[in-house]
Amino acid sequence: MSFFLLKRKQSCLFIIFSILSLTIFAQDTSHFYSLNHFGGGIETQHQYYFSNSGSGIVLPQKRYASNSYVTLNYNYKKIIAGVQAEAFLPALQGYTKYTPDYKTKVDITHYYAGFRSTKFDVTVGTFYDQFGNGLIFRSYEDRQLGIDNTIRGVHIRANPFKNLQVKAFYGQQRYYFEYSDGKIGGADADLLIYHKQDAQHPITLKAGGSLLFINQDSLAYTDIQHNKNVTAWAGRIQFSAGNYLLNAEYMHHSPVAYVPSYIFQPGSALLVSQSYHFNNGLGINLDFRRLELAALKADYGIDDINNNLNYLPSLTKQHTWLVSSIYPAVCENKHEIGGQLGINYLFKKGTSLGGKYGTSVFINGSLYKDLFYSNFNPGESFKAKFIDFGGQKQYSDINVTIEKKLSKTVKGTLAFISQYNLQQGAYAVKTKIVATDFLFKLNTKSALRTELQHMWNQLEEKNWAAALAEYSYGKFSFFATDLTDYQTSKTHYYNLGGSYSANAQRFMLSFSKQRAGLLCVGGVCRFVPSYMGFTLGYTYNF
Amino acid sequence: MKKIVSLIVFVLSMGALSAQDLLPNVQIKDLKGQDIPSVSLIDSNALTVVSFWATWCKPCRQELEAISDDWEDFQKTGARLIAVSIDDSRSTGSVQSIANASGWEFNIYLDDNQNLKRALNISAIPYAIVLDKQGKIIRRIQGYNPGEEVELFSFLNTNKQ
Numbered sequence: 001m002s003f004f005l006l007k008r009k010q011s012c013l014f015i016i017f018s019i020l021s022l023t024i025f026a027q028d029t030s031h032f033y034s035l036n037h038f039g040g041g042i043e044t045q046h047q048y049y050f051s052n053s054g055s056g057i058v059l060p061q062k063r064y065a066s067n068s069y070v071t072l073n074y075n076y077k078k079i080i081a082g083v084q085a086e087a088f089l090p091a092l093q094g095y096t097k098y099t100p101d102y103k104t105k106v107d108i109t110h111y112y113a114g115f116r117s118t119k120f121d122v123t124v125g126t127f128y129d130q131f132g133n134g135l136i137f138r139s140y141e142d143r144q145l146g147i148d149n150t151i152r153g154v155h156i157r158a159n160p161f162k163n164l165q166v167k168a169f170y171g172q173q174r175y176y177f178e179y180s181d182g183k184i185g186g187a188d189a190d191l192l193i194y195h196k197q198d199a200q201h202p203i204t205l206k207a208g209g210s211l212l213f214i215n216q217d218s219l220a221y222t223d224i225q226h227n228k229n230v231t232a233w234a235g236r237i238q239f240s241a242g243n244y245l246l247n248a249e250y251m252h253h254s255p256v257a258y259v260p261s262y263i264f265q266p267g268s269a270l271l272v273s274q275s276y277h278f279n280n281g282l283g284i285n286l287d288f289r290r291l292e293l294a295a296l297k298a299d300y301g302i303d304d305i306n307n308n309l310n311y312l313p314s315l316t317k318q319h320t321w322l323v324s325s326i327y328p329a330v331c332e333n334k335h336e337i338g339g340q341l342g343i344n345y346l347f348k349k350g351t352s353l354g355g356k357y358g359t360s361v362f363i364n365g366s367l368y369k370d371l372f373y374s375n376f377n378p379g380e381s382f383k384a385k386f387i388d389f390g391g392q393k394q395y396s397d398i399n400v401t402i403e404k405k406l407s408k409t410v411k412g413t414l415a416f417i418s419q420y421n422l423q424q425g426a427y428a429v430k431t432k433i434v435a436t437d438f439l440f441k442l443n444t445k446s447a448l449r450t451e452l453q454h455m456w457n458q459l460e461e462k463n464w465a466a467a468l469a470e471y472s473y474g475k476f477s478f479f480a481t482d483l484t485d486y487q488t489s490k491t492h493y494y495n496l497g498g499s500y501s502a503n504a505q506r507f508m509l510s511f512s513k514q515r516a517g518l519l520c521v522g523g524v525c526r527f528v529p530s531y532m533g534f535t536l537g538y539t540y541n542f
Numbered sequence: 543m544k545k546i547v548s549l550i551v552f553v554l555s556m557g558a559l560s561a562q563d564l565l566p567n568v569q570i571k572d573l574k575g576q577d578i579p580s581v582s583l584i585d586s587n588a589l590t591v592v593s594f595w596a597t598w599c600k601p602c603r604q605e606l607e608a609i610s611d612d613w614e615d616f617q618k619t620g621a622r623l624i625a626v627s628i629d630d631s632r633s634t635g636s637v638q639s640i641a642n643a644s645g646w647e648f649n650i651y652l653d654d655n656q657n658l659k660r661a662l663n664i665s666a667i668p669y670a671i672v673l674d675k676q677g678k679i680i681r682r683i684q685g686y687n688p689g690e691e692v693e694l695f696s697f698l699n700t701n702k703q
């Protein structure tokens with residue numbers, strides 16, 4: 001078959017495998033490790049579902065589902081290439097947008113080749129990148145959330161001078177098994193303005209700027225005002241002096257039409273982060289953020305987390321307790337103002353509060369409010385004051401975590417969390433959580449970890465409780481968790497299973513009853529329906 | 543399906559061919575936000591343990607705290623420990639502060655868009671690799687169970703030279 005008759009994806013793969021086949025056999029065995037490197041990985045997860053009428057859990061259309069990812073990366077000297085194949089047979093519950101018709105889908109989703117050196121690299125095919133803090137652009141993969149907004153196109157990075165780095169790209173964003181209609185171009189520069197290398201008081205000042213261009217000529221909006229070309233710019237500074245660090249970035253974009261609100265106007269995002277750590281074990285970090293219609297999308301006709309071009313996570317503490325996942329912080333990305341303060345301190349060994357082994361205390365507080373005084377009407381534009389804390393409270397969280405090694409074999413954690421979470425602008429859920437975690441080292445090979453958690457809540461499903469027990473022996477681990485709304489439906493959401501890890505391989509088998517709700521990672525959330533069934537997982541990488 | 547099975551076979555065969563590999567050279571950041579090449583983590587005089595973690599990852603912090611608790615034993619191995627945080631812009635600001643309050647004495651770097659994690663094909667953390675003096679990956683450790691640090695120390699002592 002003529003090369004020119006091949007489709008674009010096949011052409012890319014043909015080029016990549018041509019490079020691979022040439023380089024595999026061109027290796028100089030005496031310098032094998034300095035010339036060639038193959039790396040890859042397999043991640044596969046399979047589920048088999050059961051119905052549970054008592055809990056309202058219904059069977060999905062297919063009893064069996066699986067998600068699998070196979071990755072292969074290769075480099076020969078400075079030449080790089082790689083592919084990733086994905087199989088959804090069909091997709092697991094919660095990932096059904098990958099196979100909405102419940103049919104199987106197998107495809108090669110990533111393919112790239114290029115050149116990479118310390119001063120310059122170029123990639124043709126699929127790639128990920130982030131400009132600054134991600135306020136203007138971030139492409140990344142999070143398999144737990146089912147997010148992969150890789151860009152397919154051309155990407156260049158260069159360091160023309162010692163203190164300057166520039167990046168540029170052009171391409172289309174992945175949207176499940178398709179690519180966005182919108183074409184995206186971006187450029188970014190990062191300049192080191194001042195750097196004083198001093199052991200006692202090092203000082204660094206950096207500045208950066210980014211541009212992003214989105215063209216949606218192919219989209220056909222008929223009922224709303226629409227600007228087919230969207231431009232965005234961002235500027236940032238980063239300053240550090242001794243133990244102090246300041247990181248600030250501002251992004252602004254031209255008017256866009258937001259679906260489903262149908263608002264047509266520009267937007268912006270401002271992030272100011274500061275931190276300071278004292279040499280006595282005290283560390284403080286303070287973040288401020290203001291968002292005004294800040295979401296940038298490759299296709300403004302779709303409202304989906306897989307369609308975001310920039311990264312605007314909830315700037316709150318990411319809790320890991322089971323009960324704290326019931327009402328997670330969700331950043332609306334549209335109009336909020338607020339921030340968070342973290343104070344962390346180590347009471348050192350030998351002090352009255354530190355005891356024999358020391359005590360760590362982590363305190364965090366966050367508060368976010370609606371940027372505007374009143375709600376907007378569809379189709380109407382509006383103006384917001386730049387700094388205005390008079391809006392409706394959206395979310396607040398005050399939490400304290402104390403971690404202490406109690407003896408050579410016992411470690412304990414005690415956490416208290418108080419949250420306020422406005423649900424869809426309608427009513428507030430106020431919760432109080434107390435949770436404990438104890439780790440008992442039984443001997444050099446085995447350990448038992450237990451968690452007890454309780455959440456007080458006046459509304460909706462009222463109080464919740466959870467417990468966890470995890471026993472590990474060498475490379476084996478067995479776990480049992482239970483989460484229950486013991487005052488209302490009294491349903492038990494459990495997870496029983498075990499895992500085995502051996503170097504780069506890990507097997508996992510579990511049986512669980514999953515509660516319907518939001519699964520959140522990094523403040524980005526995805527809805528997962530309820531299900532009951534077996535899960536078998538395997539990962540291997542090299 | 544045939545395509546993916548073929549690719550799995552291909553990947554596994556390539557894995558068998560390249561059981562030992564080099565640390566990929568991609569950009570990560572120090573805690574001041576300065577870009578640095580990942581190959582600068584290699585120490586030509588000592589083995590280096592690179593442990594991937596995040597402020598929100600409980601077993602990752604357990605692993606680092608277990609090593610920190612036995613810090614003198616770790617230092618006797620002659621190896622270096624580097625903790626690479628994959629926290630993104632949601633929590634990078636608290637990385638240094640949390641490390642401070644945990645009393646960790648090892649160096650920390652940031653991989654905020656997971657360049658290095660991706661280049662090493664790591665799908666989940668905690669995950670640690672051990673580099674020899676030439677930057678060759680001589681061990682990969684996926685996950686963490688309490689007590690596994692003892693086995694790591696033993697591996698580092700055995701492979702000192």
